[in-house]
Amino acid sequence: MEQIQLTIEEQHDGERIDKVIAELNEQWSRSQVQQWLKEGRVLVNGKAVKPNYKCHVDDEVVISIPDPEPLDVEPEPIPLDIYYEDADVLVVNKPRGMVVHPAPGHMHGTLVNALLAHCQDLSGINGVLRPGIVHRIDKDTSGLLMIAKNDLAHESLVNQLVNKTVTRKYVAIVHGVIPHDYGTIDAPIGRDPRDRQSMAVVENGKEAVTHFRVLERFEHYTFLECQLETGRTHQIRVHMKYIGYPLAGDPKYGPRKTLPIDGQALHAGVLGFHHPRTGEYLQFEAPIPHEFERLLDMLRNNR
Incomplete structure (x- = not known):
């Protein structure tokens, strides 16, 4: 306890x-x-x-x-899109719609279930429900995640996140046309006092910094790249709503009338970090998923 x-x-x-x-x-x-x-x-x-x-x-x-109740997490032979793997680290491209780790009431079909079937040597620092999980992305966000295969790797990767030396770049489609090409959102994030299931920019929240640059503009939408300096829950989704450009398709923070996509149009496309054992800087890039690319084509054709 x-x-x-x-x-x-x-x-x-x-x-x-x-x-x-x-x-x-x-x-x-x-x-x-x-x-x-x-x-x-x-x-x-x-x-x-x-x-x-x-x-x-x-x-x-x-x-x-109280100590968490032990829960059996079953390995499941779910295919993994692996970008890198060695004895210390695994980098995977998570598909849209997959939950990262099990939770009571949602014990199957997660990334952790798939990881346990793929390998047995995952770090145990985060306990039985989150073996090897260093950071998360939301269920309906696709993209790259780094997984720790031992405790040495886990501690190193967490320290890199704390020290803001991990490169994490996302692409997103947002409502509205952002007039400036670059921007930085520096606004603290915490639980929304009016809705405990959501996050919001709040006075006593934790430091949260997001940098963005516009990639392409459409009639009513903007395609942009966001780079995380910190990694708060729902950070990009909350920050873009805060400045008046919520993510397209976001069921929690966006408008109801939006693009034909199931969940927010957000993809973690670039991930870079220093290898926990060798110190070598590694960077990976996952292409935009087909569903996301289809939305961009639709917006371009509607100009």
Whole structure:
């Protein structure tokens, strides 16, 4: 069981304890935190409190996070589009529609199921549900992912992400015509206070920086390349909505009337990193998927 200790600071004075804790980690839902509170896993100044407890400055909070229940993840012979593989690292091109790792209620057909059938030597740092997974892309986003095959590789790749030395470039189609050729969006991202299932630009969010350049303009859309400096959940989708150019097809952050595509028009096309053992810089590029290319052809023909 992991324990986390924190002291309530001034900006959280008067806020509900369940809200404060849920904002600590974007992987924790507010309902999950409320369950921990009901089970007495959260102590404030040594006493259990209810989810609606209002925080005070200098409150001492101790959160006892229960160990995850062991879940059997079955290897499944799902074909993998492998771009690189050695004893330490695997680079795969994930198709649109595939979830990266299992979750309760969604235990089959994921990238992890496919990886377990392909090789047994994946890093165990992220536990039974996410073996080898260093970073993620959304279910309906296609593109390149680096996988760690041992703990040495995992720690190295995570450190490279933290130090912002990994190259991650995406291509996207967005609503609207962006007038300038280049731009940088520097806006913090956290849980949307009005919708806990979504992310948003919020004042107390985590640092998030996205650089973009326009590749092609159409009558009502723009085709652009986005480069991540940080890697927050839904970062490109949230940032482009924030500046008024939401991704085409995005069911969560975009308009309903959009291009004929199932999910956001987003592809992780370029991935570069230093090999964890040799230090050599490796970079890979995955071409735009056929469905994405079809949309571009349709937009070009409609000019």
